[in-house]
Amino acid sequence: MSDISTDSAQKFNIDTVENAAATPDVQLPWAELGLKQNEYDDVVKVLGRRPTGAELAMYSVMWSEHCSYKSSKNHLRQFGEKVTEEMKKDMLVGIGENAGVTNLGDGWAVTFKIESHNSPSFVEPYQGAATGIGGIVRDIISMGARPVAVMDPLRFGAIDHPDTARVMHGAVAGIGGYGNSLGLPNIGGEMVFDPIYQGNPLVNALAVGVMRHEDIRLANASGLGNKVVLFGARTGGDGIGGASVLASESFDSTKPSKRPAVQVGDPFAEKVLIECCLELFKGSLVEGIQDLGAAGISCATSELASNGDGGMEVELTSVLLRDPTLTPGEILMSESQERMMAVVSPDNVAAFEAVMDKWAVEYSWLGEVTGTGRLIIKWEGEVIVDVDPRTVAHDGPVYDRPYARPDWQDALQADTFTGSVQDAGRPATPEELKAAVLELIASPNMCSKDWITNQYDRYVGGNTAMAFPDDAGVVRVDEETGLGVALATDANGRYTFLDPYHGAQLALAEAYRNVATSGAIPMAVSDCLNFGSPEDPDVMWQLAEAVRGLSDACMELGIPVTGGNVSLYNQTGSTPIHPTPVVAVLGRFDDVARRTPSGWAEDGQAIYLLGTTAAELDGSEWANLRGHLGGAAPKVDLQRERELGEILINASRDGMVDAAHDLSEGGLAAALVESSLRFNTGARVALDEVAARDGVDTFTMLFSETQGRAIVAVPRSEEVRFNDMCTARRFPVSRIGVVDAAGGALDIQGLFTVPLDELREAHEGTLPKHFG
Amino acid sequence: MPRIVVDVMLKPEILDPQGKAIVGALPRLGFNAFSSVRQGKRFELTVEGDVTDEILAQAREAAETMLSNPVIEDVVNVEVVADQP
């Protein structure tokens, strides 16, 4: 720990609280920092005087949309309100902390969260995506957990647009580069190509961690006299591009005025930080801990103080700097990565420093917890910030943005695919249907994602029981008992655009179904809401409906949202992205050895289709390929999803199925191909009977995206038990074929036979063709 | 404060996949004049005070033993750069 030169302090004209109170008429650049007039006026009202430059910096970042959720808070309340006692029983830490924590049993707890890092990934794909991983992992560490896996739902523009390649190469390399270097297996994700995301790619990142109950840590500063310490990387000018206006603070023309807008990550620093923190937790050396993400020190100090029971006093010159020319405001706004802040009791200070020294991590003691209820920040002993931390961190502005159902929504929903111009020439003959299946599985959204996932380490840690391309990522938590978790993330911007309320529910239903398909019991939800501008009433309506739908569905399925993230302003000019609520579901395994893979491998096993099929092509992948988006999203039937889930979970646990794959985008056609290619084992199926039962034609049987369905492979010896279980639960089930290892093909009786090699070539050729 | 700059390149006989990718990409941006690109590393070692012969020798040795891997890399340049203006 080196002393920071104080020469630089003399270069600044420090705007102290005393000075601010004495000079009320000084004009501050609040608009350039992103505050609105009414917000600035509120700051003045709260303080009873004009803010200092440093205080202005803090309020401007903490009251930004990204940090304060001011446009969405009113709606997000529903996640906390629509919760039954039953839903709360396993929730150890709910919404409001860095990440939610769920009880797994046997003294184990799991924490997980999904977050966005969208605009940085458009500006600088590698670093944007990399620091997205870094940020969500730090949220998990700050709860007291060892991070154990990551997932990456990605949505980019059109596959053949040149800028998509730029974003694709960078983002995948960044996620791999950072995640692999942390020793975190990537266990799943998504990849969707759609022109709507061309200028606004979505890079969402999920991290999951595990801990023993006694290891759970919260971000609060309590205990009079406890010390506040900042540790990890040094603070530089990362991410404060807009704050360069505060350079005027210095009244010094010799310093650089350009500051980088991008945060640059160092995964090695974060890996070391992880190990450091785990040793701190093991030794019970910290009372509270907070990671530094958006709004850096402003956020960490105000949140720790606000959540705590007293106040906090900090000497800002103690912060170790990479760049000695940073002004106090810039230091407060910096988003330099790989930093944590902790509260340490005085008798743990020596032990804390020993852990830091062992891992060669730098640290600086910034101050202590006080009894004043105020957050006081000093610069060389002079007070430059004196605020009630709650006003910064929690009681920011809340907006009731106007919203209304768009006037084009009715026309959109009336524009069904069936009978549309794009539906002309719908495949009907066997040759046409075969060509259609091949076209579907080679299409950008349905093709093999190996090009991406081969750049991710799935093995590190030795606890990955299942990963892509299976339906859920499965991680073992307890090596002795096999206790573990399953995770799936899903979203469908097209469904949600057609019907935001049901579209959000469909995302939850799909993630829930994926977890159940793997054999795990769904327990908790995290959501990442990616939307356009909240100042657009159409978009705000989409957000309001989506949150209403998602919260209603969570209550009906009985699983709570434990945390999440909102990303707004995803739009280019006046064109917003499709409303894209990404939903992550966490499930539990008593023993991960029971997990069910998504493809069959044993010759002769019976293939069953669970559920019924209706004509639901609106918003489907088939309609997408034909260039049509309109009509009604598939019907949501959460009761049926629950029943299907129970069947799949029981079947998995009791060994009645060797494979299970749920149906979603691409319908039955995609599912049959994927299950055959999974272990390179073909099948012979016949669809006439089930099509007749449901009153649909073959095309509809293959491409409809009716929900609440799955296919399973059942050993002959289990068929009676399996059928009895479905019958007892009155769940529609139909035996549609057998696994056929010798045939080496997917044979749909009466229609066509496609050799697996041909399917594989179509499936695996697409991404390499576009991205090399 | 003066700096000693050390340049390290892969040995000529080593195939450089990064250089190869770069020379392939340059024409796409309209740069057609370059037939080959090799990517190396540049280190800047800051010295407090003057650069004596002894210090320069230290830099050379550091270059040979740590900054480069003699199995695959050559130290192609070690030079003193004056203080920043």
Add this chain to the structure above:
Amino acid sequence: MTETPLIGSYPAGQGGAPLNGARIGVVTFPGTLDDRDAARAVRVSGATAVELWHGDSSLGGVDAVIIPGGFSYGDYLRAGAIARFAPLMAKIVDAANSDALLPVLGICNGFQILTEAHLLPGSMIKNDHLKFLCRDQVLRVENNATAWTNAYAAGQDITVPLKNQDGQYIADEKTLDALEAEGRVAFRYVGANPNGSRRDIAGISNAAGNVVGLMPHPEHAVEAGYGPGHTGTDGLGFFTSVLNTLLGGK
């Protein structure tokens, strides 16, 4: 590394009874990632895993050492370039070169560290396709006379995860010819070469056969359900081999 001990199924001693009391050191540098996995593999094979810290000045009397995979020091400068100067590495080099012929296994970053430390010849550069690649890789055991491969049959094919960005093994022609002539190529890639490694070399040994380095990760193929193809435990042979070595005093 405070795992609860693994109680599970593992092959009951390939090639002989498990050697009780065999202590295998696993080294951790800042940035090491697969140390816990290497330790698990040691336990599964029946020995005791001993945590070694890069800053230690003593090997603690361990019977063999594993330098696991990861990104020690972030791969800064070059992979393994900084780790090779750790105090403990000096002890490892001495013990490996001594009459005791301490068995040393370098996996991935460990292999990189061994080449930087000159215990093994050659070096690793970036994969020829420039990307990080994670795949289940088939390897041929070329030499089963080393401390870490005697549990395999010569010419046996095993499947082990490969996962790295800088895995292209290169050395000058003279060195490569010598390795071949002296039978010091331990493993070769089977099928398409995944990264451009010369002569398809995936792993090599020193002349005495006590030091082996390879890029693929056998420690990720020791537990049914967690290895390649959900069943693969082909990697276990490395860890039982060294127990045979210690038992037989090889």
